[in-house]
Amino acid sequence: MTATATPPDSTDSPRRGRPGYDRETLIRVCVEVFNVHGYDATSMGMLAKHLGISKSAIYHHVDSKEAILDHAVTDALDALEACLDGVAGNGADAGAQVEEGIRGTLSVLVEKQPEVTLLLRLRGNSAVELAAVERRRELTRRLGDLLEAAQATGAVRTDVTSHNLARLALGMINSIVDWYRPGRGVPGEQGAGKMIDAVTGVVLGGLRG
Amino acid sequence: MTATATPPDSTDSPRRGRPGYDRETLIRVCVEVFNVHGYDATSMGMLAKHLGISKSAIYHHVDSKEAILDHAVTDALDALEACLDGVAGNGADAGAQVEEGIRGTLSVLVEKQPEVTLLLRLRGNSAVELAAVERRRELTRRLGDLLEAAQATGAVRTDVTSHNLARLALGMINSIVDWYRPGRGVPGEQGAGKMIDAVTGVVLGGLRG
Structure with missing residues (x-):
């Protein structure tokens, strides 16, 4: 590491910056x-x-620290929204849609753990953060809508509002970013799959009552 | 608000600072x-x-911004530890101890919502924060111990480790600081009591499987 004024990479390579970082x-x-x-x-x-x-x-x-934040949380939000888009279009009954929404969200949390962790900790201190917080709220509302439909079919308990059930379920689901580390104990994808099955079971157990 | 050098309260009242703030x-x-x-x-x-x-x-x-943090999170941690101390000494069976631990923790979260919110968001950037994070981890371990005892009696599912069940349950429990507002909808203590009953039911449903 020298403090010269020479840029670390002044060739016309499309990858700028120090070799090793795209x-x-x-x-x-x-x-x-x-x-x-x-x-x-x-x-x-x-x-x-x-x-x-x-x-x-x-x-x-x-361009800035905030641009890094924006890129990462947009990546996480796009994936979470795509998961719920897929559930909404699959034609399954309401209870199965809830299960698929939980399972899909957990998969995104495993795949994009650092980005989702950052997203979950945003406070809304800037326009970028506020926009991300609003998209996050909309995801909660969409899970609430799935739960409301499942309440109507009797698949989900009705002693708690669908919106509060969505918040409780996401509290449990989102906690995995703080403790689950892929590959710890059981190797690779199999470990994540087992964790996702187990957590989905615990969340569904709570929702069914 | 004037910018004079006169202290806002220079009497010999024991309450210092601007009148209105103890x-x-x-x-x-x-x-x-x-x-x-x-x-x-x-x-x-x-x-x-x-x-x-x-x-x-x-x-x-x-003395400092950190002293405010320390005071608040110590207050929250003392109350959460006292709750589990009470559960451990009550002589109930393991399943009932789990339920009482969940209910008591939810009560502390309602009573000390701002302090617990602050506690849950700590990153461990200083000695004060690291000590609080370690006390928070110990609370998770203690709930895990209660759950392990309840697994042995058949009151709690065994397809997930007791420690991971503690993390999942606390993810759901702790989420209430982000959305529950006392007195919204149902007045006062009755509202909190109803919320605590409902959330305890959802958490227990998940733990029982």
């Missing part, structure tokens, strides 16, 4: 740093130190 | 500001603005 990798490392220290407590200087490159090298890839 | 009230307002903007994103200047007093008036009550 934009996706750089963003992923930054998201992990945000998740350890908190987004607000993380400075561009801290990101540069973790990446082992200069701040100006980071600016070759992204 | 230490407890001041801390509670600060905790609410932390919860809106995030602890790291909140400066002493922002706290002063919300309180309508000068930064030096805040320093009459507390």
Whole structure:
């Protein structure tokens, strides 16, 4: 690491910045740093130190700290929305749609754990954060709609409103980003699949009453 | 609000600072500001603005921003630990202890919602935060121990480890700090009691399988 004014990569390669980081990798490392220290407590200087490159090298890839946040939470939200879009179009009965929504959401949480962790911790301190928080709320409303339909068929308990059941279910579902680590104990995809089956069972047990 | 150098309260009253704030009230307002903007994103200047007093008036009550955090999360942790201490000593069977632990934890979350919200969002960026995070982990372990005993009696499902069941249950339980507002819909204590009954039922339904 030298502090010269020479850019780390001044060739006309399409991949700019220090060799070893493409934009996706750089963003992923930054998201992990945000998740350890908190987004607000993380400075561009801290990101540069973790990446082992200069701040100006980071600016070759992204315009700002907020642009990194925006990219990551948009990625998570797009995947979560696509999951519910798939459920809505599959023609299954309401109870099966609820199960598929839970299972699909858990899969996205495993696949995009760092991005979802960041999303779940947003406070709404900026326009980017507020827009993400609103999209997150809309996901809760959509799960609530699935639960309301399942209440009407008797598949889901009715002593709690569908919207509050959605919040409770997501509280349980979202907790996995704080404790589940892929590949710990059981290898690879099989481990994630087993965890998803087990957590889906616990959530459904609560919803059925 | 004038910017004179005169302290807001220079009498020899035992209550220092601007009339209207005792230490407890001041801390509670600060905790609410932390919860809106995030602890790291909140400066002493922002706290002063919300309180309508000068930064030096805040320093009459507390030594630092971290001292406010410490006071609030210690308050929450003491109450949560006291709840589990009470459960452990009540002589009930394991299944009933689990139910009482869930119900008691929910009651603390209602009673100390701002303090628990702050506690749940800590990242461990300082010695005070790390100590609080460790006490929080110990609470999860203690609930896991209650669940393990209840698994042995057949009251709780055994297809998920007791420690992971504790994490899932607390994910659902802790979610209430983000959405439950006392007195909304049903008045006062009755509303909280009904919510606690309902959420306890959903959590137990999931644990029983």
